[in-house]
Amino acid sequence: AGLRFIPRGRSEPSLGLMRQAWPTISASTPQNSRTASSVTAARWTTPRRGLMSYMSGPGCHCSASASRDTTEACPIADHWPNRMDQSGASPASRLSRLCSRGRAARDGIGHFRQHGSFRSLLDRLFDAHGVLVSGRCGLPLHGALHEGVGARASDADSLETLNERLECVIQSFYPPRTELSKTRCSILDACAESASDAPGVFSLTVPTGGGKTYASLRFALRHALSDGHNMRRVIYAVPYTSIIEQNAEVFRKVVGANNVLEHHGNFDFDNAGEDGGLLRLATENWDAPVVVTTNVQLFESLYASKTSRCRKLHNITNSVIVLDEAQMLPAKQLLPCVRALAELVHRYGCTVVLCTATQPSLDKMFGLYGCPVREIAPEPQALYERLRRTEYRFIGKIEDAVLADRLSSREQVLCVVNSRSQAKSLYDLVQASSDDGDGVFHLSTLMHSVHREKALAEIRLRLVRGETCRVIATSLIEAGVDVDFPIVYRALAGVDSMVQCAGRCNREGRHPVYESVVYLFEPGTGYGVPNDISQKCAIARSVMLEMGVDIRAAEAVEEGVACDIGSLGAIASYFEQLHDIRRDRLDAEGVLEDLTEIGRAEFHEGKSVPLIPFKHAADRFRMIEDGSCSIIVPDPAIAQQLHELRVGVASRGSMRRVARYSVSLYDNDVKALQSTGAIRLLDGDTYELVDTGLYSEETGLDASQAGGKGLFL
16 A cells, blocks of 8 residues: 655655555564554554554544555645755655665664654654644644644744843843852853854853853753754753753743743643643643753653654754753663764754753763764853852761761751661651751652652741751752752762752852851761662762872861862763763663664565664663652542542543652562551552551651661652
């Protein structure tokens, strides 16, 4: 069966696209597959089913004719772009050319690009089909088409308008009146000057307090609008939902709520008013001028095999992608992430901005793929010195009891440790020795997110009022949590984590630098932590020794020894050592090997065609290695949603609300709780807490009886 498309605006039909593509698509097809519901050759069936039946099904009047020469007009053509990337070739001509010489791509780069071209093409097909089905189901199509690709929200403003609104806000910062304002304005000026540079990969190295949120948005909008760039949107990808929520709120205030799409698992579309339905539809293909999302959503979409994740790919084309807190990219998937970003830059008209205070030294990796990294910030080392607000001091090993006494002697102090077990132990000790027990707080993921939000609200209020506030937390507080303590204690960890933690000390610059100390220590008691953290601690010690820090002498002095672990040199050395040690594990699951060494081939109609293992690569590419189960803590606020989950009728909105009241535990801990009847299975890997006495309003779920394993985060 053949299928031809009449692309929008063309007088002649294009090549028989799917007819030519089909041999490659069907080459690795299992015969028992059901439908073409995912972009994966491994799930497509014979040419009589799969994509053909999918496209000729409800909502899409494509015709799969018996004659190869028959041309049928297709509604998908109305959503079919004339331009796929900077080359100017249409997707039809590109894929036809790709298929005709698909087996000629002998090298890894060619195979990876072949994988990307198929994925991008099919993404457009699936999104066009989804838009059409939405229309036939009575859902809004959002107005006019945007550059022939899908539908764009009718009330969204142009990037020119967004830039004008941002500039109005930024102009209020001028002329700068303080030294801090002068520094922030110099960063804003550098972003404006660099915006006209050619698209590619940039870094924006700005210490905490440098105003990188406004600065990165200024660069992104100006860069998108620069002559010849022809970019359509700005995509912010960040590691934590707390940062997403903060950034999205800032962007909505600056450029207008109708122009910002916030996409992550915690966003409640049902409570978003009359726009909730439109926002949910927009998350399927990211059709908005500014998209704020997670690293997981961005990168897993680039490697996904499910149509629900792939529909946004064509809207990533011609975008400015800002990676906020870029150092948080997982090491085990670092090379696949860099490779995908380089491909977006080279072939899909994108620009990437690595935005962080602790640059992860990705220059060499991007350089391997012909993408030199250009720094935007003016003299990063000088910026670091000007924005320095704290001192680092290493105090060596310290027992919990001694550390608790030191914490209790401070009216306002933050202590961050690597395991939930130690956080709980220290909290109990500090609370027992504190006169004001109400001023002691515990923060870890043993508390569900709603509980943590309430605790953080009280913590911020106490800090502002100058009241007693002693917080013992895990690393969840290090990034995206806007708190300001005069003194911080941090257990030895990766250098990037310690620097991020220092951003919670003297954040607003109200105290002299010499009074704002970040004390680094090693726990005197052994707590079980993942090997990943142990290795990072060892590298941090190595960096400290390189700097001349006398680690042995640190314990002999109460105030410890000076240790400028936050310097750019220390950060660079740390990441270089980390990447060197893990050089064979930067693509731990072999994702790139799957997609760049497509050595197998099968014969179809006498022709050898390469096999592209879409599904296998998607299954291997996981930004987060979970291995945990969710324990839902009953609460009156989710009584109805929890009932729906119990009887098996919970909606996506209900699942999102319930998830905000859940705590994650590892399998061994879950089995221990299950054996005592403390929890019961609801669905899959989701459980309900039956013994609610195990959940404390101070410290969350008591997992000490669940297996005794040292848990982090």
